[in-house]
Each structure stands twice: as structure tokens, then as C-alpha cells.
Amino acid sequence: MRPTHLAVLVCMLLPACGDSGTNPVDPPGLPGPQPPPPGLELALEVVIRNMDQPVFVTAPPGDANRLFVVERPGRIRIIQNGALLPRPFLDIADLTSLEGERGLLGMAVHPDFAQNGRFFVHYTDRASGGTRIARYNVSEDPDVADPASGTIVLEVSQPFSNHNGGAIAFGPDGMLYVALGDGGSGGDPLGHGQNRGTLLGAVLRIDIDSGDPFLIPRDNPFVDTPGARAEVWAYGLRNPWRMSFDRSTGDLYIADVGQSQVEEVNVQPASSLGGENYGWNTMEGSTCFGGGGCETAGLTLPVAEYGPGESIASFGEDGVGELYIVTIVGSILRIVGA
Numbered sequence: 591m592r593p594t595h596l597a598v599l600v601c602m603l604l605p606a607c608g609d610s611g612t613n614p615v616d617p618p619g620l621p622g623p624q625p626p627p628p629g630l631e632l633a634l635e636v637v638i639r640n641m642d643q644p645v646f647v648t649a650p651p652g653d654a655n656r657l658f659v660v661e662r663p664g665r666i667r668i669i670q671n672g673a674l675l676p677r678p679f680l681d682i683a684d685l686t687s688l689e690g691e692r693g694l695l696g697m698a699v700h701p702d703f704a705q706n707g708r709f710f711v712h713y714t715d716r717a718s719g720g721t722r723i724a725r726y727n728v729s730e731d732p733d734v735a736d737p738a739s740g741t742i743v744l745e746v747s748q749p750f751s752n753h754n755g756g757a758i759a760f761g762p763d764g765m766l767y768v769a770l771g772d773g774g775s776g777g778d779p780l781g782h783g784q785n786r787g788t789l790l791g792a793v794l795r796i797d798i799d800s801g802d803p804f805l806i807p808r809d810n811p812f813v814d815t816p817g818a819r820a821e822v823w824a825y826g827l828r829n830p831w832r833m834s835f836d837r838s839t840g841d842l843y844i845a846d847v848g849q850s851q852v853e854e855v856n857v858q859p860a861s862s863l864g865g866e867n868y869g870w871n872t873m874e875g876s877t878c879f880g881g882g883g884c885e886t887a888g889l890t891l892p893v894a895e896y897g898p899g900e901s902i903a904s905f906g907e908d909g910v911g912e913l914y915i916v917t918i919v920g921s922i923l924r925i926v927g928a
């Protein structure tokens with residue numbers, strides 16, 4: 591099952607879809623996820639159980655034999671041809687805070703991993719509680735990373751232990767996209783979502799193949815905007831936990847965790863020049879946050895919303911584009927044709 595429309599799959603696979611009160615809704619005037627093709631039936635196949643708080647799976651591009659499982663406590667494990675390798679690929683548990691929603695939250699393998707052996711992780715620093723984006727290299731053993739290769743690429747302080755974001759992904763343009771939450775507490779008390787002058791509540795876009803540790807691409811949307819951080823690609827996000835570039839179209843899907851009412855999926859077309867404001871905390875989903883009215887001009891609404899309450903932590907893809915579900919209670923499930 592190749593991932594073309596994650597939002598559709600969210601709806602097709604979550605039991606909440608179709609239950610009373612939790613139907614996904616399409617905001618008026620916006621295109622919602624398309625219905626699955628006629629005759630398409632999906633099933634789930636257990637890959638492994640009893641992982642330690644898995645939050646994501648990924649693999650090097652083209653790698654058909656290995657699945658890399660990101661465990662929140664700070665380890666990356668490899669499932670090779672269906673079997674869990676005993677030695678972790680990377681173990682940074684001693685660097686990682688597990689307080690609240692903190693932890694090792696995301697991983698992105700460099701598109702040229704076969705040549706440069708690089709990958710990037712998104713985790714919470716145990717000492718400071720801040721977010722760290724770090725680069726590592728694989729060792730001479732292809733199944734083990736070199737722990738000494740760790741280099742901090744980006745540090746972002748976090749005012750509260752929740753809403754750290756967590757997604758990190760390479761775009762079709764070769765840039766590294768990093769998703770950060772609004773910094774936490776409830777209701778975004780510090781106003782980070784609507785503040786382009788902070789890296790919080792935003793998706794960042796950086797060029798990690800240039801500069802030291804990176805360059806800000808000249809075509810980022812706020813490079814010339816006074817008071818804005820030039821790293822910001824899109825903003826108005828509460829807790830962008832996962833994002834994924836569609837392999838066939840290049841469209842970017844951003845899953846944002848809602849305050850209490852809805853979870854939402856935002857879609858940014860591949861043709862976007864960036865700069866979208868996804869609404870938080872002026873809006874939660876397609877509703878003005880806090881009741882009453884609000885100024886919605888200039889805000890980009892989600893394409894899908896659904897009720898919270900499922901145990902699915904993430905979707906993920908292997909190196910050849912097969913799609914998986916990760917549950918926080920420890921299971922990795924492959925989506926297959928029924």
C-alpha cells in the first residue's frame with residue numbers, strides 16, 4: 591500500500607471515523623480527502639509487538655529490508671527482514687528527557703544516505719528540556735550509528751514540557767523541514783503560534799547540506815520580513831506531531847494535534863512558496879478558538895478534522911514506500927491489500 595493520501599487513510603483506518611460525534615468534517619468550501627477507489631480494501635499485518643513506546647518508523651531511501659523504529663525513550667531499533675536486531679541502531683536515552691510529552695520524537699534519513707550515511711533526530715534534551723535537532727552518521731557497521739558523530743544542528747528552548755512538535759522530514763527540494771509545537775501549556779499562553787518571530791508553533795525549512803550547521807534558504811518566505819525568523823516556512827501550528835511529503839505529488843501533509851475538540855490535517859500543495867498561517871491559536875481546526883468570532887482572513891484551514899482519542903502514534907513509510915501504523919503501546923503494523 592503506497593501512501594498517496596494519508597488523510598484518507600487516517601479516516602479509513604481509525605475506528606473513530608464513522609462513530610457518532612467523531613466524523614471527520616470538511617470545512618465549507620475546502621476540498622476534503624478523496625474517497626478510496628472502489629474495491630480498495632485494506633488490512634493490517636502485525637510486523638512486531640512490544641516495542642518500547644514507538645513513535646515513528648522510517649528507513650533509508652530504497653532500503654527494502656530494514657525498518658527503523660524510533661522509540662520515545664531515546665532509541666532507534668532496526669527490524670531486518672521481520673526480526674528485531676538486538677543492538678539498537680542508535681541509543682541516546684541518556685541524552686533524552688522523557689518528562690511529559692518529551693522524548694525522541696522523530697527521525698529523518700538523508701536522501702543521499704547511501705553516499706553520506708547521515709540522518710537527523712528530533713529529541714528533547716535531558717539537561718535543559720529544550721528541543722534538539724542533531725545529525726548523526728552511520729558507523730562502518732551499517733546497522734549501527736556512530737554515537738560519537740552526534741552534532742547539534744539546532745537548539746530551541748521549550749517553556750513547557752508539552753507541545754514539542756516532533757516531525758522532521760526531507761522535502762523533495764532536499765531541504766530539511768522541522769516541526770515545532772507552540773511550546774506548551776494550554777491555549778498557547780505565550781502566543782507563539784501567531785508569532786513569526788519565534789521558531790515555536792511552526793514548520794522550519796533549513797538547508798543542512800550547506801553552511802555550519804546549516805544555511806537558511808534564500809527563498810524562505812520570511813527572509814526579508816522584519817521581526818520574523820527566517821527559518822520559518824509555515825506557522826500557526828499548535829503541536830505538529832507528524833508531517834509527510836507525498837511521494838508522487840510532493841504535497842506536504844501536516845498533522846496538528848488540537849487543544850480539546852479536534853485533530854486536524856493540513857495539506858500544503860507542492861507548488862506552495864511557504865508562509866501559510868495554519869490558524870492556531872486564533873482557530874482550532876475550522877472553529878474560532880475560545881468561542882465567539884475571530885478574524886479568519888489569511889488563515890489556511892485544515893482539509894480534514896476528526897475527534898481525538900486513538901492510540902495510533904504515527905504513520906510511517908519504509909524505504910520503498912510501503913506504509914505502516916505505529917501504536918504507542920508497542921505495535922508496528924503494515925498496511926496491506928485485503
Ligand SMILES: [Ca+2]
Pocket residue numbers: 826846854868869870873874875890891892
Ligand atoms: Ca489549524
